[in-house]
Amino acid sequence: MTGARGFDLVGSRLLAAAGAVVLALAGSAQAAKFFDPERRQWVEYDTNRARDAAQALAVDPRYERQLVEFRTAELPGTVIIDSDAKFLYLVQPGLQAIRYGVGVGRDGFGWSGIVEVGRKAEWPTWTPPAEMVARDAKAAQYASGMPGGPDNPLGARALYLYRGGQDTIYRIHGTNEPWTIGMNISSGCIRMRNEDVEDLYARVPVGTKVIVIMQGPALITS
Amino acid sequence: MRIGLRLTAALLFGSHSFAAAQTAPSTAAGAAEPAAIVIGAPSWPSAQATANIIRVVLEDRLGLTAEIAPMSNDEIFVGMDGGSVDVHPEVWQPNLDALRKAYVDERGSVRESPRTVEASQNLCTTREAAEKLGLRSVADLARRSTAALFDTDFDTKGEMWIGDPSWTSTQVEKIRARSYGYDATMTLLEAPEDVAMASIDASIAVGRPVVFYCYRPHHLFALHDVVALEEPEHDPAKWRVVLPAEDPDWLAKSSAPVAWSRSQFRIAYATALEESAPEAARLLDAIALDADTISQMSYAIAVERKEPYAFAKEWVAAHGDRVDTWVKEAKQ
Numbered sequence: 282m283t284g285a286r287g288f289d290l291v292g293s294r295l296l297a298a299a300g301a302v303v304l305a306l307a308g309s310a311q312a313a314k315f316f317d318p319e320r321r322q323w324v325e326y327d328t329n330r331a332r333d334a335a336q337a338l339a340v341d342p343r344y345e346r347q348l349v350e351f352r353t354a355e356l357p358g359t360v361i362i363d364s365d366a367k368f369l370y371l372v373q374p375g376l377q378a379i380r381y382g383v384g385v386g387r388d389g390f391g392w393s394g395i396v397e398v399g400r401k402a403e404w405p406t407w408t409p410p411a412e413m414v415a416r417d418a419k420a421a422q423y424a425s426g427m428p429g430g431p432d433n434p435l436g437a438r439a440l441y442l443y444r445g446g447q448d449t450i451y452r453i454h455g456t457n458e459p460w461t462i463g464m465n466i467s468s469g470c471i472r473m474r475n476e477d478v479e480d481l482y483a484r485v486p487v488g489t490k491v492i493v494i495m496q497g498p499a500l501i502t503s
Numbered sequence: 504m505r506i507g508l509r510l511t512a513a514l515l516f517g518s519h520s521f522a523a524a525q526t527a528p529s530t531a532a533g534a535a536e537p538a539a540i541v542i543g544a545p546s547w548p549s550a551q552a553t554a555n556i557i558r559v560v561l562e563d564r565l566g567l568t569a570e571i572a573p574m575s576n577d578e579i580f581v582g583m584d585g586g587s588v589d590v591h592p593e594v595w596q597p598n599l600d601a602l603r604k605a606y607v608d609e610r611g612s613v614r615e616s617p618r619t620v621e622a623s624q625n626l627c628t629t630r631e632a633a634e635k636l637g638l639r640s641v642a643d644l645a646r647r648s649t650a651a652l653f654d655t656d657f658d659t660k661g662e663m664w665i666g667d668p669s670w671t672s673t674q675v676e677k678i679r680a681r682s683y684g685y686d687a688t689m690t691l692l693e694a695p696e697d698v699a700m701a702s703i704d705a706s707i708a709v710g711r712p713v714v715f716y717c718y719r720p721h722h723l724f725a726l727h728d729v730v731a732l733e734e735p736e737h738d739p740a741k742w743r744v745v746l747p748a749e750d751p752d753w754l755a756k757s758s759a760p761v762a763w764s765r766s767q768f769r770i771a772y773a774t775a776l777e778e779s780a781p782e783a784a785r786l787l788d789a790i791a792l793d794a795d796t797i798s799q800m801s802y803a804i805a806v807e808r809k810e811p812y813a814f815a816k817e818w819v820a821a822h823g824d825r826v827d828t829w830v831k832e833a834k835q
Binding site: 349351352353354361363365368492494 | 698
């Protein structure tokens with residue numbers, strides 16, 4: 282990957298990702314906070330914008346899982362994540378792809394490049410970062426790890442992205458409703474509906490090539 | 504273009520998925536057999552095709568043993584100079600002129616085929632974007648209003664891929680951007696071709712305008728409806744390209760507000776091959792390919808995912824008459 286720029290996760294594009302979270306916050310006009318572990322600080326965001334974006338994501342048929350024409354030279358089985366358009370493509374034979382709607386941060390992954398699925402987990406454990414544990418009583422009770430389940434922010438499935446055999450901090454994971462703890466929006470991760478991430482999980486083996494693309498701030502810039 | 508691409512891609516991003524396929528199957532030379540002819544293979548798709556065609560022709564028509572070794576342009580030239588590599592399947596001009604000057608002109612350790620394949624290098628956009636947005640020329644990109652049409656990160660500047668960080672052409676594209684003035688309106692992105700092509704695929708899938716460095720022959724043109732942007736014809740008097748390796752102040756000393764010169768590529772081989780396998784050297788001089796053929800081969804390998812060696816075997820079998828003319832010429 283090429284030059285991570287950090288993870289500014291506040292903004293409508295990010296919040297569109299946070300489907301379940303923001304629905305839980307619907308009706309609140311107050312700013313909410315999430316913990317950005319990359320920058321190691323709390324970041325405020327507008328819950329109304331989050332709600333609107335999440336509702337748009339929920340009702341827009343473009344984000345339903347569907348088979349689409351996708352002309353590419355990549356092999357069937359390759360995953361291509363378009364952070365800008367908020368689509369994840371699983372390349373299929375015959376110049377087609379299964380397209381899923383995804384949520385990403387305002388800056389998406391913050392980078393573009395090629396990684397691979399290094400590990401998969403069903404109902405993964407989530408461990409809040411130390412800074413979050415220190416400040417958030419709800420998170421503190423899960424300091425040693427929150428077991429997988431309906432309240433776990435990683436959702437039903439997680440695909441752990443590796444580069445050069447090493448785990449990155451990036452995951453493709455599900456969502457849960459409602460969010461019960463502070464880290465509503467994870468940094469640099471791709472968030473999918475639980476039913477979608479379960480579908481993807483069943484189709485994608487460990488070792489799958491994942492190309493993250495993002496025109497904006499992500500690639501090496503001269 | 505493309506110097507060191509394969510190593511960079513492999514180390515940082517994972518090599519292209521057909522990279523592993525390109526080397527197999529390889530015939531191991533026994534102790535009593537003559538050494539295999541080593542064909543260095545850069546990573547781009549057409550080079551995969553050309554390298555495998557050469558291998559099959561050498562094997563099937565001359566009964567020689569040949570093998571393909573993935574490596575960068577630099578490595579191939581150094582290898583041809585030092586005796587570890589025999590053939591470069593696609594030496595691009597003007598991109599590799601510095602290597603050609605060093606090893607062909609000055610050291611004389613590398614020979615070039617007299618036969619060339621026409622090629623081109625441009626900036627491209629989709630036909631849809633060109634028509635809907637009225638983007639016609641490279642110079643248009645220097646207009647902020649036009650550049651903003653390609654803005655994906657809301658900073659008012661557009662984004663465009665200009666090549667792999669290791670390609671010589673990428674440095675030239677920086678010069679061109681500065682010369683035309685769109686370095687102030689467009690963010691110039693460098694990334695491996697895999698990532699860039701996937702980005703272009705995804706942009707086209709959703710109708711998002713995209714502009715990028717392009718070269719042909721390339722399977723991209725069979726996969727997508729893209730057009731080259733117009734620009735003033737190449738003028739050697741206006742093409743002052745100083746590369747970073749030549750001068751730290753290279754960018755300031757360079758200017759290239761015109762199109763690339765006519766590009767071409769050709770087979771090159773170690774001069775020593777004329778002694779060790781003269782029939783192979785003559786055949787390499789006789790191989791005549793063209794841009795359409797290379798594009799078809801590239802598409803078959805990169806898009807249809809045919810295994811390069813198997814594809815080359817099929818192609819040679821299906822084009823026996825054409826190959827016969829090469830062999831006949833080589834034996835004259």
